[in-house]
Amino acid sequence: MNCGDVCPVPMRDIPQLPVEPRPNILLLLLLYTHECAYNHHLLAWETGGVLTESTWNDLTFLKKKDGLIKATFVKDFDHFVDRRNLNFRKKIVRKWLSILKGQEWKDIRSSVTPAFTTGKIKRMSLLIKDCVAKLCSTFKTVAQSEGKMDAKLTFSALTMDVIARCAFGLKIDTLDNKDDPFIKNAQFIFNPPSSKTPLSVLNFMYPKLFAMIGESLFVTKELKFFFELIENMMRERAQSEQMRPSLNLRGKLTARRCQCGHLRAEEIKEIVMGQSTLFMLAGFDTTATTLTNTCFQLARNPDIQEKLHETILRKLDDYGDVCHETVQDMPYLEQIIQEVLRFYPPVLRIERQCTKDISYDYGNGRIHIKKGMIVTVPAYALHHMEEYYPEPETFDPERYVTSTFNYFSDQGIPGPKPVPLFGNMWGIWRKNISEHDVTQVKKYGKVFGWFDGPQPNLWITDVELIKAIFVKDFDHFADRRTINFKTKVVRKWLTVMRGQEWKDIRSSVTPAFTTGKIKRMSLLIKDCVDKLNNTINAVAQSEGKMNAKLTFSAFTMDVIARCAFGLKIDNLGDKDDPFIKNAQFIFNPPTMKTPLILLPFMYPKLFSMVGESLFVTKQLKFFLQLLENMLRERAQSEQKYNDFIEVADEAISEFTKKVDGKPVPMWSPEEIKEIVMGQSTLFMLAGFDTTATTLTNTCFQLARNPDIQEKLHETILRKLEDYEDVCHEMVQDMPYLEQIIHEVLRFYPPALRIERQCTKDISYDYGNGRVYIKKGVLVTVPVYALHHLEEYYPDHETFDPERWDQENKANRSPYSFMAFGSGPRNCVGMRFAMEELKVAISALVQQFRFFPVAETPEKLRFDDGFQTALQPINAIVGIERRQSN
Numbered sequence: 023m024n025c026g027d028v029c030p031v032p033m034r035d036i037p038q039l040p041v042e043p044r045p046n047i048l049l050l051l052l053l054y055t056h057e058c059a060y061n062h063h064l065l066a067w068e069t070g071g072v073l074t075e076s077t078w079n080d081l082t083f084l085k086k087k088d089g090l091i092k093a094t095f096v097k098d099f100d101h102f103v104d105r106r107n108l109n110f111r112k113k114i115v116r117k118w119l120s121i122l123k124g125q126e127w128k129d130i131r132s133s134v135t136p137a138f139t140t141g142k143i144k145r146m147s148l149l150i151k152d153c154v155a156k157l158c159s160t161f162k163t164v165a166q167s168e169g170k171m172d173a174k175l176t177f178s179a180l181t182m183d184v185i186a187r188c189a190f191g192l193k194i195d196t197l198d199n200k201d202d203p204f205i206k207n208a209q210f211i212f213n214p215p216s217s218k219t220p221l222s223v224l225n226f227m228y229p230k231l232f233a234m235i236g237e238s239l240f241v242t243k244e245l246k247f248f249f250e251l252i253e254n255m256m257r258e259r260a261q262s263e264q265m266r267p268s269l270n271l272r273g274k275l276t277a278r279r280c281q282c283g284h285l286r287a288e289e290i291k292e293i294v295m296g297q298s299t300l301f302m303l304a305g306f307d308t309t310a311t312t313l314t315n316t317c318f319q320l321a322r323n324p325d326i327q328e329k330l331h332e333t334i335l336r337k338l339d340d341y342g343d344v345c346h347e348t349v350q351d352m353p354y355l356e357q358i359i360q361e362v363l364r365f366y367p368p369v370l371r372i373e374r375q376c377t378k379d380i381s382y383d384y385g386n387g388r389i390h391i392k393k394g395m396i397v398t399v400p401a402y403a404l405h406h407m408e409e410y411y412p413e414p415e416t417f418d419p420e421r422y423v424t425s426t427f428n429y430f431s432d433q434g435i436p437g438p439k440p441v442p443l444f445g446n447m448w449g450i451w452r453k454n455i456s457e458h459d460v461t462q463v464k465k466y467g468k469v470f471g472w473f474d475g476p477q478p479n480l481w482i483t484d485v486e487l488i489k490a491i492f493v494k495d496f497d498h499f500a501d502r503r504t505i506n507f508k509t510k511v512v513r514k515w516l517t518v519m520r521g522q523e524w525k526d527i528r529s530s531v532t533p534a535f536t537t538g539k540i541k542r543m544s545l546l547i548k549d550c551v552d553k554l555n556n557t558i559n560a561v562a563q564s565e566g567k568m569n570a571k572l573t574f575s576a577f578t579m580d581v582i583a584r585c586a587f588g589l590k591i592d593n594l595g596d597k598d599d600p601f602i603k604n605a606q607f608i609f610n611p612p613t614m615k616t617p618l619i620l621l622p623f624m625y626p627k628l629f630s631m632v633g634e635s636l637f638v639t640k641q642l643k644f645f646l647q648l649l650e651n652m653l654r655e656r657a658q659s660e661q662k663y664n665d666f667i668e669v670a671d672e673a674i675s676e677f678t679k680k681v682d683g684k685p686v687p688m689w690s691p692e693e694i695k696e697i698v699m700g701q702s703t704l705f706m707l708a709g710f711d712t713t714a715t716t717l718t719n720t721c722f723q724l725a726r727n728p729d730i731q732e733k734l735h736e737t738i739l740r741k742l743e744d745y746e747d748v749c750h751e752m753v754q755d756m757p758y759l760e761q762i763i764h765e766v767l768r769f770y771p772p773a774l775r776i777e778r779q780c781t782k783d784i785s786y787d788y789g790n791g792r793v794y795i796k797k798g799v800l801v802t803v804p805v806y807a808l809h810h811l812e813e814y815y816p817d818h819e820t821f822d823p824e825r826w827d828q829e830n831k832a833n834r835s836p837y838s839f840m841a842f843g844s845g846p847r848n849c850v851g852m853r854f855a856m857e858e859l860k861v862a863i864s865a866l867v868q869q870f871r872f873f874p875v876a877e878t879p880e881k882l883r884f885d886d887g888f889q890t891a892l893q894p895i896n897a898i899v900g901i902e903r904r905q906s907n
């Protein structure tokens with residue numbers, strides 16, 4: 023903002039909001055509120071019957087391109103150069119930049135502009151610092167005595183000192199003297215008694231009459247104090263040779279005269295005096311008010327104040343002292359000031375007068391603006407419009423974030439440097455995610471900042487922070503990232519749903535996993551395991567080795583289809599089986615290895631507009647179609663299935679909401695069908711690959727660790743003496759089996775990263791500082807890296823089920839294990855998955871021995887690309903039937 027714009031309307035419009043609201047300001051505010059309430063972008067205004075004002079607060083697109091504000095203030099500026107005609111005749115005042123018109127305004131504006139170049143501002147910064155140093159020592163005394171201050175009075179003194187020093191090289195030290203005539207006179211000018219009388223609107227309503235009789239109302243003895251001051255100073259200067267670091271307008275104007283040759287010395291003097299007094303007054307009250315308002319907001323928002331304080335301390339580490347360079351390098355400070363100016367714009371209305379007729383398309387019609395008409399932007403009302411500033415009554419400096427890339431560095435949080443557009447995602451599709459995440463955590467520590475495109479994402483492997491975010495403060499972190507799927511059924515997946523809808527549906531599917539239901543499903547799992555045993559037996563006798571991932575994929579698909587939908591799929595295990603082929607494609611599509619995969623992560627909105635087909639492929643549609651057919655068949659039959667679909671259907675149908683005080687079903691039958699289909703397909707996919715991968719990895723580890731395999735085998739044999747056959751009760755009674763599965767899930771967590779999105783601002787103490795998490799910021803736990811941290815798992819590359827015996831487990835935070843996530847939004851299928859793993863492993867190890875063959879890798883490797891789930895490669899293990907069987 024430059025001084026020419028700071029004071030465009032007479033002083034009565036400049037508010038001192040927090041200190042003393044004046045009736046006329048209140049009236050204006052009420053009028054503005056009225057405008058907002060009717061949400062009129064544009065309204066005509068009668069002022070004393072003389073002029074018609076068009077008042078607007080419009081930033082919407084005019085001719086699909088420009089808004090009315092932009093059109094009048096910028097694009098068609100040559101039609102709107104002036105402010106209203108005030109025709110001041112008093113010397114000096116009539117030369118104020120704020121009221122000059124046409125060519126004269128242009129000439130003088132361009133002669134004063136060079137007073138505000140970066141070089142000059144830098145020099146003035148030193149003087150400002152000097153005045154602020156004095157203010158600080160005043161503050162120290164006040165803090166020790168009264169402990170509070172009248173902010174407006176204090177800052178008025180400061181801004182008067184600053185403007186006098188910077189503009190005229192004048193040391194006036196008003197800080198030490200509140201009765202100083204500078205302050206008293208300036209305060210009178212900004213808040214004269216006439217502002218509380220009808221006289222104050224004379225100049226607005228009848229400018230000609232005002233010019234004839236009313237000028238003395240405005241050019242008071244208080245204003246003349248400043249004229250005299252400047253006149254004396256200029257006289258003194260004319261007699262001295264001293265150069266001061268001041269605005270030095272005289273030099274500029276003299277230079278102009280040399281070029282165009284029509285300014286007289288007398289006129290130059292008047293112009294210089296005009297601008298000097300104007301700058302003094304314009305720079306005094308507006309800035310003091312803004313400082314006052316800033317202090318008020320900082321006092322009322324301690325989190326913001328503390329964050330600013332920490333930012334300042336960090337910058338001081340780099341720059342040593344507060345100086346021009348320090349403040350230029352503090353975007354958060356600028357955000358705060360912008361938000362204060364939005365909340366309380368010191369100038370309530372900004373106006374232009376039309377100098378050449380013009381018209382604009384507006385809404386369904388056209389608005390004609392005649393020469394002489396005033397156009398007003400009610401800045402306060404504009405700044406408080408919900409449309410432009412959601413929740414306008416909330417003080418939120420984050421509205422002004424221009425680049426999110428300083429989000430973490432401002433808080434002193436480390437992290438890799440982001441690149442434009444991609445943030446930290448560039449090249450990720452070529453990496454191996456598990457290895458990549460381990461390297462990042464090693465390099466940047468347990469809390470660091472990352473950017474998914476422009477989206478800040480806080481990575482955490484600190485167990486206390488994980489506990490706080492995933493459990494304690496769950497109501498701030500109930501959602502995952504926003505991916506607004508539009509495809510039916512997929513948009514109802516539990517994994518992508520948010521807020522209340524997620525809560526309702528989650529609580530309706532949870533009953534599908536009670537102990538009773540799991541026990542019933544255990545029998546079905548056992549049935550599928552028997553089928554698997556036959557398959558493996560045949561392989562053991564022929565090839566003596568198996569591709570574990572392929573074999574177990576067929577098995578887990580069989581299990582989930584049986585348990586969730588009562589569906590028996592024949593020929594499973596056939597390599598070309600469409601179930602397996604389509605499901606495998608979904609978990610490892612070719613896009614994972616291309617930059618396309620970044621789209622939903624980096625630009626979720628763009629993804630929902632253009633990229634959904636990348637995800638909703640024909641392979642996914644195979645499952646959607648399958649479920650749709652099945653539900654149709656069921657609708658026509660009376661049979662009871664007692665499977666997941668039925669449980670979910672019943673629970674979801676029971677949900678009600680109140681309409682006119684009466685409970686009615688929450689969802690329509692069509693919606694219920696979509697929700698049930700959504701969860702069914704999701705369970706099929708979520709339960710298929712994760713469990714198959716875990717079984718694969720278990721076989722690999724058992725093959726590589728024969729001691730552990732033998733110990734497990736003996737445990738199974740012992741238990742079989744008590745239980746006869748593998749069953750739910752038996753696997754619940756085998757802690758060593760559970761230890762092995764936990765160690766496999768630690769070593770190879772199938773879901774590599776878990777995330778939450780913040781829905782309400784929150785902050786935490788961390789290390790020596792505080793980490794602020796704003797609404798919308800993502801939080802990620804890189805699970806693989808967490809599970810391979812030496813601090814939680816010493817000798818972490820050793821496969822050791824003993825880590826999970828009772829004693830060792832008790833010595834470790836439960837939040838260092840996140841294979842199934844944590845808190846209310848953890849894996850809903852965890853108990854089912856554990857049952858399936860336990861029954862399958864017990865039955866297999868009872869009968870078979872796994873061992874390494876030539877193709878078995880020394881260390882299991884996982885596929886490259888931006889995988890969300892681990893994809894083991896070359897998981898070939900030898901198998902033989904045990905003699906005892």
Ligand code: HEM
Nearest residue numbers: 516517708709712713773841842843844847848849851855
């Ligand atoms: C070894 C097997 C499995 C592993 C390792 C696993 C892992 C996970 C993880 C890490 C999450 C995210 C949790 C979070 O954000 O805190 C998750 C969510 C989920 N899992 Fe599993 N899962 C497995 C098996 C299953 C099975 C068998 C099913 C279904 C029957 C299933 C259904 C789901 C669903 C629906 C969600 C989303 C929950 C929500 O957003 O409320 N998972 N799983």
